Amino acid sequence: MATSSFPFPSRTPVRLSFSAAFAVLFVFALVPAVAVVVVSLTDLKGMPGLPVHWVGFQNYRDYFGPGHLPDNINAFRNTMIFAVLTVVTQILLALIVAVLLNRKLIGRNFYRSVVFMPTVLGVTVTALIWSLMFNPQGGPLQAVLNAFGSDSAFLGDPNIALYLVIFVQVWMNMGVSVVIFISGLQAIPEELYEVARIDGASSRQSFWYITIPMLAPSITANVLLGIVSAMQSYQLTYVLTGAMNRATQVLSLQVFQLSFGTRGGTALTQSQGYAASISMIQFLLVGAISLGTLAWLRRRERVL
Amino acid sequence: MSTLAELVHDKRPARRSAKPNRSVRIGRRPIGAYICAALLMVLFLFPLAFLVNTALKSPAEFISNPIGIVHHPNWENFPIAWEMGNFGSYFLNTVLYTVAGAGIGTAIALVMGFPVARGYIRGARLWNALFVVVMFLPNALMTQFHLLIQLHLYNTQLGYIMMLGVGVGVGPLLFRGFVLSLPRELDEAAAVDGIGYWRYLLTFILPLAKPALATVFILQAVWIWNEIILATILLADPSKWPIATGLNAFKGLYSNNWALLSAATLIVAVPLMVGYVFIQKYLVNGVVGAVKG
Numbered sequence: 001m002a003t004s005s006f007p008f009p010s011r012t013p014v015r016l017s018f019s020a021a022f023a024v025l026f027v028f029a030l031v032p033a034v035a036v037v038v039v040s041l042t043d044l045k046g047m048p049g050l051p052v053h054w055v056g057f058q059n060y061r062d063y064f065g066p067g068h069l070p071d072n073i074n075a076f077r078n079t080m081i082f083a084v085l086t087v088v089t090q091i092l093l094a095l096i097v098a099v100l101l102n103r104k105l106i107g108r109n110f111y112r113s114v115v116f117m118p119t120v121l122g123v124t125v126t127a128l129i130w131s132l133m134f135n136p137q138g139g140p141l142q143a144v145l146n147a148f149g150s151d152s153a154f155l156g157d158p159n160i161a162l163y164l165v166i167f168v169q170v171w172m173n174m175g176v177s178v179v180i181f182i183s184g185l186q187a188i189p190e191e192l193y194e195v196a197r198i199d200g201a202s203s204r205q206s207f208w209y210i211t212i213p214m215l216a217p218s219i220t221a222n223v224l225l226g227i228v229s230a231m232q233s234y235q236l237t238y239v240l241t242g243a244m245n246r247a248t249q250v251l252s253l254q255v256f257q258l259s260f261g262t263r264g265g266t267a268l269t270q271s272q273g274y275a276a277s278i279s280m281i282q283f284l285l286v287g288a289i290s291l292g293t294l295a296w297l298r299r300r301e302r303v304l
Numbered sequence: 305m306s307t308l309a310e311l312v313h314d315k316r317p318a319r320r321s322a323k324p325n326r327s328v329r330i331g332r333r334p335i336g337a338y339i340c341a342a343l344l345m346v347l348f349l350f351p352l353a354f355l356v357n358t359a360l361k362s363p364a365e366f367i368s369n370p371i372g373i374v375h376h377p378n379w380e381n382f383p384i385a386w387e388m389g390n391f392g393s394y395f396l397n398t399v400l401y402t403v404a405g406a407g408i409g410t411a412i413a414l415v416m417g418f419p420v421a422r423g424y425i426r427g428a429r430l431w432n433a434l435f436v437v438v439m440f441l442p443n444a445l446m447t448q449f450h451l452l453i454q455l456h457l458y459n460t461q462l463g464y465i466m467m468l469g470v471g472v473g474v475g476p477l478l479f480r481g482f483v484l485s486l487p488r489e490l491d492e493a494a495a496v497d498g499i500g501y502w503r504y505l506l507t508f509i510l511p512l513a514k515p516a517l518a519t520v521f522i523l524q525a526v527w528i529w530n531e532i533i534l535a536t537i538l539l540a541d542p543s544k545w546p547i548a549t550g551l552n553a554f555k556g557l558y559s560n561n562w563a564l565l566s567a568a569t570l571i572v573a574v575p576l577m578v579g580y581v582f583i584q585k586y587l588v589n590g591v592v593g594a595v596k597g
Contacts, residue, residue: 006424007495013502014424017415025412029438029470032447039447046446048453100340111341113584114348120580121573123530124548128555128569129351132358132562138370140354171347232443235532239552252443259446260537272446283442290440 040276059277079250087226098181116175127239130168158247184218216301231286251282359566366563381567394550406524408469417479435477459540475520482516
């Protein structure tokens with residue numbers, strides 16, 4: 001990897017274009033990211049131009065202080081429920097769907113395209129489609145419930161709102177996992193199944209002892225992508241239930257809400273320093289969980 | 305990697321997996337599988353069909369008959385929603401943000417990923433670490449906001465585009481991995497022929513790396529058109545919003561008029577679906593390539 005054999009006459013163009021790209025990345029991505037650490041130690045407000053004071057670890061103490069703790073436990077709990085349920089449901093369903101759509105069914109290209117479609121529609125369209133489905137005033141799912149003599153406020157019911165958001169999240173993102181699994185399935189050599197069949201293995205045994213171990217890298221990739229996106233995504237929650245909804249409050253939304261309130265504006269009361277400390281706590285949490293899961297899955301891959 | 309394009313379009317009849325084997329062996333039609341596929345299609349297509357159905361109702365018909373099939377298609381909703389929602393200019397904004405933002409990100413992946421993969425720049429290990437770090441950056445909404453104010457780029461399209469452009473995600477890492485599969489001898493041969501570095505990058509590497517760069521571009525583009533939060537924070541002026549943010553604002557204004565709202569949603573969804581038909585091959589490859597790279 002040393003800077004050995006450089007074939008071109010001059011290194012200047014390499015350095016120029018590399019530095020230009022790095023400068024853009026540095027200014028617009030790395031500076032704000034590192035500044036979050038600094039800001040989390042200050043009392044920066046949403047309104048620009050106000051005096052900023054150094055407050056040490058006060059924001060972190062506030063996070064665990066009695067005034068904020070109930071809210072923070074709530075957001076933390078929601079984030080974990082959201083992440084765990086989304087990842088587990090999405091991976092299991094995607095695995096089943098991938099195996100199904102890898103069979104030689106008539107029209108399977110069409111089925112695959114349809115399952116992947118919500119990724120293309122994007123978060124606002126998806127959220128609006130499901131708000132319509134979950135509409136408590138005469139939506140189709142309400143009609144189904146009514147037929148059984150029941151009813152629900154759906155997203156307006158704080159007991160189930162989080163789970164409905166998880167459902168929509170899985171609906172929206174499952175196609176990505178399916179595509180990853182299908183590519184993994186197609187990489188499994190056909191001969192393995194033939195040998196297993198000759199040895200008298202049932203199709204269930206083939207699945208558990210060939211398909212699953214051979215899919216291990218795809219499973220690792222899917223779980224990791226799923227954890228990172230589930231712990232950081234909040235666009236869907238934002239559109240479906242709003243930023244202020246306690247029932248679906250997650251860490252990322254908390255950062256947004258504390259920094260900017262509901263929409264775009266800035267206010268004297270917004271404590272962005274405190275929001276930054278939540279962002280750091282979330283960053284450490286995502287990092288620790290992703291790295292821990294990665295280490296665990298890699299070990300499983302070797303065992304299998 | 306070369307057969308990724310065939311994943312979606314079955315051009316490999318020889319390849320079969322466990323399940324087809326079984327059905328072939330037992331020698332019956334996999335009826336259970338078709339039932340499962342049908343249920344899956346209902347789960348994904350019924351919401352869309354219901355959206356179309358609702359969009360065609362007049363507000364009066366929606367109130368009297370919210371879930372039944374539309375009796376008197378009311379096409380009026382579409383022009384009204386189009387006019388009220390200002391979707392024409394939102395569309396242009398989204399196209400601009402997607403092309404410019406993903407273009408910047410792809411260019412960064414190209415001019416940084418190539419020399420790092422080749423070792424043409426000192427400290428490859430450090431740069432590789434940077435490529436991983438940019439995937440995990442913390443949520444920095446408040447510092448991005450203050451940075452753009454400091455740079456006098458707040459509420460400008462350029463400022464928003466720069467923030468989108470640096471959201472490179474796996475791009476540089478992915479492209480670096482791809483370059484490793486290109487023969488080094490090519491660089492040397494080109495240099496011997498007196499071709500400069502930039503010309504080499506643009507006329508040799510760029511065409512060779514087209515599939516990988518398309519992957520990088522599309523992954524970032526998908527992220528950009530789902531981006532609504534940065535747009536609300538960094539763009540105070542609604543006329544600069546992308547369509548996802550515009551549609552969300554429309555939802556806030558007309559949340560009771562489901563027929564109109566459905567028409568607006570379809571106005572946004574239909575071009576995406578038409579585009580999807582064309583770029584499907586690249587898109588699906590993009591997702592798969594990102595994981596393998």
